[in-house]
Amino acid sequence: MTSRVTRIGLAIWFGLVIVFLLFPLLFLGPLSLNASEILSFPPQQWSLRWYRALFTDPSWSGALWLSFKVAILVTVISVAVGTAAALAIVRHRVRGSAWLYGLSIAPLIVPGIVIALGMFMVFARLKWLESLPALVLAHSVVAVPYVVVVVSAALRNLDETVERAARVLGAGPWQTFHLVTVPALRSSILAGGMFAFFASFDDLIITLFVSGALETLPLRIWNDLNLRLDPTVAAAACVMVAMSMAGLGIAEFARKANLRRLQTEPDHG
Incomplete structure (x- = not known):
């Protein structure tokens, strides 16, 4: 009885x-569909004008494209x-x-403002500020730990005898990695890549310090909120939320598909 009540x-x-x-999403969606130029809830008229502005206004679409480009490069690295x-x-x-x-996971623990300040000082001395490579490297510092944590956990749960069996059967280190290790870790690598992508795509603090004239989508939202409250901000936020949900859904689908594959392989073996 006690356990049932606890559950x-x-x-x-x-x-x-x-x-x-x-709960905030219940307000964010309608606000992004408001036809008025002033954020008000509930909307008096409905329109997709702010989504059109997001994808057609050069300042918004350029920021969105830059965020995509940086996040993809950061994910690969x-x-x-x-x-x-x-x-x-x-x-x-x-x-x-152990050390x-x-x-490798220290950037997940160290406050972001400390990392951002350190990056600013290093890149300022190297005169790399306001460059795409600097922004990619800075974001990679906080994105790599996600991949390390996820893939390390998967490796600890992966039976090492499978890799040893491949080596005994004549596979070299690269063949074993490509044909045995990577397929077993595919879903974990994908999940780590998704975390890395959104760690870069959503970053604001580090971008504020090292981007200079480069303006990513979070920075564009920040600058817009400081100057005026444009309803395009709500549309941009909805797009970011939808992307995050889609990314997590893809990662979860890949994880379940990989789990089913690993469960069926012993049955056929």
């Missing part, structure tokens, strides 16, 4: 937390570096692997 209580608490987190770091820490057990793991 019901936890379910109710979980539901309340979800409602609290999603983070997946490559983070996966390699996870393999070195978990599989190869390099000396001081290396702690160091």
Whole structure:
């Protein structure tokens, strides 16, 4: 009886937390469809004009495209570096692997303002401010740890004997990695890549310090809120929320598909 009451209580608490987190979206969606140039709720007239402005206004569409470009580059770098770091820490057990793991995930613990200030000082000395490579490198610092955490956890749960069997059967290190390790980690790599993508796409603090004249979508929203309250901000926020949900949905679908594949392979074996 006590356990049942506990489960019901936890379910109710979980539901309340979800409602609290999603409650602002009930206002954000209608605000983005408001035909008025002033944010008001409920809308008197409905229109898609602010979504058109988001994709046609050069200041907004340029910021959106820059955020996409930076996030894609950051994702590629983070997946490559983070996966390699996870393999070195978990599989190869390099000396001081525990310290290396702690160091690799430190950006998740250190306050973002500290990282942003450090990046600003380094890039200012190197005269790299206001450049796309500087922005990509700065975002990669906070994106790589997500890949390291996700892929490391997957590697610890992956049976190492499967990789050893491939080596015994004549596969080299790269063949084993390509044909055995990567397929088993595909969903985890995808999930880590999704986290890295949105860590870059949604970043504001580091961008404020190192972007200079470059304006990403979060920075465009920030600048707009400081100057005037344009309803395009609500449309941009809705697009970002939709992208986040779609990304998490893709990652979850890949995870379940990979889990089903791993479960059916032993049955056929």
